[in-house]
Amino acid sequence: MSGNRTSGSIKNMFSTGTLHRFSESRLDEEHIHTILTAPTARFIPLWKNQNLFAITDPLQPAFLSKEETDRLLNEGAEFVFLGMLEEIPYFAFALPDTIVTEELFGDSRAFKDLRETGALLGQEEGNLLAYARAMIHWHHTHQYCGRCGNKTISIEAGHVRQCTNPACDLKHFPRTDSAIIVRITYQDRCLLVRQPIWPEGMYATVAGFLEPGESLEDAVAREVKEETGLTLTNIKYHSSQPWPFPASIMVGFTAEATSMEYTLDQREIEKACWLTRQELIEKIKDKSIKLPRPVSISYRLIDDWFRKKNKGKLSQIK
Template sequence: MWKFNFHGLDRDALIRSNSKELKQLKYSDQKFLLIFNEKLQVLMATDGYHPINGHMQADVPSAHHWIYLGKTNIDNKKNATPWFCTKVESNQFELSFHQQWIDLRLVLAQITEPYASTMAYGKALLHWHREHAFCGRCGHSNFFHMAGHERYCESCERSIFPRTDPAIIVSVTYQDRLLLARQSSWPDKRYSVLAGFVEPGESFEQAVVREVKEESNLNVHKCEYIGSQPWPFPCSIMIGFNAEAKNTNFELLDDELEKALWVTPKELEQQVKSKQLKLPTEGSISFALIERWARSHSLNLDKLLTHD
């Protein structure tokens, strides 16, 4: 299963407007405070892939600007963990010898839950605040509100709320073959499945058909929904599908893709073993879609990558 799919976080939305209860949570001995810098890198330990609980840091901003993410361990009310996040300027924050700033995307395969999902959630909200510091209607500054889940413009008397950008991601198959492609900006030999943003007035299924056509000139049908993954890079949700191509005659129509190829399970196995082809990061839905297809053809990617 892909990351950011943790179901044990109660987002506790009814508490966001209750300043008294929020204050109690902020002073709870059980709280966990995630710290991000201006690049939205997260404060993590140098001796493992887990975040530092920053509530004891001397140079953390006022609790007034902490974003409330919710609670874990909710079945045990006495020991429930309230989660918060906040942002600091790295040049005003002194790291100790066991602390480092890490890009969440680079450690996706290593981090575990509940850290992965809470860090993704916090990162996405902090990005939203950074991009919406001013009202999109009148241009005035707006203000942090509802424990970080709303911004309010006093000039317009208007509230704005966090948004996420939906994108489809699709494993395109034809008989026993899978279509893989790469962009020129990716690491050398890295391939993945096709993906693209959903346009206004478009269903997810329509987006699958359009994106595949735009990128490869292939017509697809039998679009099957597989699952979704929040993707805070910076603020998307990936809607996973499988679709069947009507033929194999692809053509790269724009500059977005550098190369594409069809692979059989045997060809994929050989190319991964020989390091001619690199798969997406484990923990991503792109990897999971490839893994799902491989498993349906009796190819165990976990075993293959472990052996590698």
């Protein structure tokens, strides 16, 4: 689950467990064909950016066999080789938006948003579904060449798209948009902020996208200055999290503010508060503050600060 520590680093939900990507094998078409048609191969379908789940208690990801996958698809369907997990090859593929999912899967399986269901999954499953979702989204949005406008095709086991115009021939690679997220403290207080678009009562850490020409630390300092007016010191890397909603990586930092005086950019942040650990406990208990989902790095950053003074875990507050 989220927040495992391995080899001294922090493993956030959706990051890699023990999946081996075998990236060197993507160019070997014969080998990819062999594992694609192996009886052990498992397939992860995506439909409208959602993953397939077996409706059990607890909810489980639904992986399909080759036989079942072939029944769903026309000839020439594109597959993405994700990697091997315990000798099992995993592939992702897209189902057309037009299918009627109930007709194909009955009521025992259904497509759901990974953002809503991620908390119920283990590290391996969460990673596989997030990786599959990110790759299929990239294919979906890169059907045409950005340079010449011709069609692109999937090559290298789904990890490259190539322009079909011989005069262009440009290769397109999967993109990940970098975003920063930062927990800001001042002495024994942590800053929580609220964006107007969030569900009622939800507060979290400051986040924003990296811009070209910036280091990650530059983006942390700029976003916080723009949105809160605060000046930061001691900006330090914490951990990161794949966030395929639709195509980001959240790079987490901690930092200290030089004062508590903030001025909010109301378009981005409508409210902010500096809370001690005890005040946070009280506000969670009286339901005036809700934190983000425990699978998110934002929750992880806040929980990590909270635990430092032996108050237990945030999840224990009832």
